[in-house]
Amino acid sequence: KLRGGRTRVAQFGPDSLTRIYAITSGKGGVGKSSITANLAVALVDRGLTVGIVDADVFGFSIPGILGLEGARPTRVGEMILPPIGCGVKVISIGMFLEPSESARAVSWRGPMLHRTMQQFLTDVYFGDLDVLLLDLPPGTGDVAISLGQLLPQAEVIVVTTPQPAAAEVAERSAIVARQTGQRVIGVIENMAGLVQPDGSTLHLFGSGGGDEVAARLSRGQDERVTVLSSIPISVALREGGDAGVPIVRSNPTDPASVAIASVADRL
């Protein structure tokens, strides 16, 4: 069990040089975790030291995507050392639950979630990270607000599908982040057109959603929010996620890998 109590997040406090990016989305299943994991690996492959806090209490999937299924943190005295998957230091709520307990995580109330996030950021020893990625739960819930308060310096990236109808819920998740003082730096559109064998593109989930969210988030702001990348539907990306082998490494020429790597180059 995690211990109770601390109020500071020392290793990521005001003096920390770690760049922190919170990856959020309006709803689940849009590929937020797949992108977070692959982006982390792309950053490792650029020579950076990278960690992920998997804060998606409702669907902690980062360990699986990075080949860390069943991995547990190591305890050294007071310290908790995160497991390393594909070169990324990962801590996830799933790592602290017994298999029989997994279903209970979703019933945790706000204060419990807040304490857990605080402990992830204090008791888990990440060492000097260049980049910390936060995989937030979808929407505007307690975890997003807690992490906004604990890490106001985090910069926010919103993942959305190309469906313009999903733009409003995606926008809301970014507005919550702004309310805690976080800066929204861009939008990633995922599950964009699928290139078919005949060369034509099938827009399974429509098009324009990324631009729509970016336009909404730019309204009334000094700085325009842009679409950082549009990631196509990729069977290889999905298979890699299921197998615990991120495609940015196993299949770097896949168009989805190229699109994710382009985000890594822009951060």
Ligand code: ADP
């Ligand atoms: P979220 O974190 O937003 O809930 P996930 O990353 O878990 O979403 O993705 C949901 C499912 O969609 C997973 O099975 C994942 O492999 C798949 N997926 C994500 N992005 C793509 C994509 N670009 N092409 C094909 N499948 C994808």
